[in-house]
Amino acid sequence: MRHILGPLLVILAGFLGWEVLHFVVANSSLPSPFETIVQMGVLLRDPDFWKQASQTGYAFGIAVVLSTLGGIALGILLGMGRLAGQVAEPILVNLYSLPKVTLYPVVLLIFGLGISARIAFGIMHGLIPLTLFTMNAILQLKPVYRRSAAVMGLTSWQTAFTVILPAILPQVITGARLGVSLCLLGVLIGEMFAARNGLGYMVTHAMERGDMPTVLAVAVMIAAVALAANGLLLALDRSRQP
Amino acid sequence: MSPALASVAAPVPAEHHARLTGVTRVFGARKGTGVHALGPVDLDLNRGEFFSVVGPSGCGKSTLLDVLAGLSSPTAGTAEFEGKPINGVPAGVGVVFQEDASFPWLSVEDNVAFGLRRSGVDAAEVARRVDYAIGFMGLKDFSKAYPAQLSGGMRQRVCIARTLVMQPRLILLDEPFGALDQQTRLLMGDELLRLWRETGATVLLITHALDEAAMLSDRVGVMSARPGLFIDVLETGWPRDRDSRIVSHPRFGELTAHLWDKLRAESLKHLRGS
DSSP states (O other): OHHHHHHHHHHHHHHHHHHHHHHHSOTTTSOOHHHHHHHHHHHHTOHHHHHHHHHHHHHHHHHHHHHHHHHHHHHHHHHHSHHHHHHHHHHHHHHHHSOGGGGHHHHHHHHOSSHHHHHHHHHHHHHHHHHHHHHHHHHTSOHHHHHHHHHTTOOHHHHIIIIIHHHHHHHHHHHHHHHHHHHHHHHHHHHHHSOSSSHHHHHHHHHHTTOHHHHHHHHHHHHHHHHHHHHHHHHHHHHTOO | OOHHHHHHHTTSOTTOSEEEEEEEEEESSSTTTSEEEEEEEEEEEOTTOEEEEEOOTTSSHHHHHHHHHTSSOOSEEEEEETTEEOOSSOTTEEEEOSSOOOOTTSOHHHHHHHHHHTTTOOHHHHHHHHHHHHHHTTOGGGTTSOGGGSOHHHHHHHHHHHHHTTOOSEEEEESTTTTSOHHHHHHHHHHHHHHHHHHOOEEEEEOSOHHHHHHHOSEEEEEOSSSBOEEEEEEOOOOTTOOGGGGGSHHHHHHHHHHHHHHHHHHHHHHHHO
16 A cells, blocks of 8 residues: 555646646646546547557567667677677767767668668667666676586576576666666657657647647656556566565 | 495595695686696595685685686696596585575575576475475575575575585585674584584585684695695594584684694785785
8 A cells, every 4th residue: 555655646746736837837838637638538539549659559669679689688798708898888888878869860861761760769779778787787797606506517508597597687677677768768759750650740740730738648648658667667576576 | 325426436545535636726828927826735635524724815725615616627736526537517516605695586495406406306306305405404484585585694504505405425615604793603613513414525614714614624724825835734633523612622722723823924924915
């Protein structure tokens, strides 16, 4: 009960703050929570909304799968080769801090205006944090784990799957939580800047029409999906703990 | 003891269980330019004895253990276990490390069973041995618990139990109680003596605690500062069924004083060298 109460209060406070802001700012530029919820109901019954949502979901899903698999594989590779890891880490950290949106025109030129550009942009956001987390997890692995595995006569495959993998899993899940939310960010930015479909496009289009309730309704729903994905991974992480 | 042991042990003279001859270990790219960590060291471990190695920090005690465990090979010299040269981790050798090596993602029970489950032993036998080892190490009430819920001493018990289930004939311990408080260390020493008596295994204990070595061992090897050499081997003459109460025996004080006498100059060398 107590761990539900906290988040519930935060949500309530958020809505209150929103309501207050709605009265302070001109009404037309910031619709009230109530208007937003009404608009959400309208959208949820609109088949066009679902078409756009499925576009975003498709791009997001592929970006998540590819950046997760790629990030873990790359992280393991860089973590195993100590020199490779030492060379790669500063490069990755600097790449990560680049404002990637400035490179989006380049991505568009390479992948074209279709969905693949948005998937690529999502991966560009999500891949690096997961790679860094996985790599560091392997570099920080207690040497005694590997020595114990050797003493118990485990083969390299047994060591990899029954010792190293479970040992790095907590950090990999943390990296995945970051990676998944950044993937969503990448895909949405992609849709907002150069697309004719997807939820990102829907938001920009609604903004051009001055349809603020739609903008906020979509934003709230995307936030809910992002929080749900994060919560799911958090629950996965906690389920392994005693 | 397993019947497999008898056939291996038969041609070996009973007194030699493991033997190091002229073992040297040099770290670094080429001989002569690297760090000379150990040796040349000769060591004969008698079957069933409790041998401790004491020495100043960085004298190569742990390197010696690594060579016996097959975790690193000597730069020069030979290492044998039960008459066969050590090449990789030999079957029948168990190691307990100083650091906490329990796996936090497994329960105590699964930690203890971990190595055994992957060694081709059938499930019923695994369950029997795990049950025994958990009971022996006093972990019965914690078998479903996770390492994070246990104290450092209890986690080290888990690691010892994990080694015990493999039924090692030679148990190597690398400062296993180094991270524990003094009272816990004395009690763990008792546990170790009980384990040694009941399993009949040969025990090699690496320690920096002179009192621990004096209390637990049949023989204590004193090592010099780097490169580590044995400068003395001391026979304690304790009866086999001893426990930590022998610390009140006058001989315990004499032994500890003798060890310190031998080690003082060597420890000073290390202190000045670093």
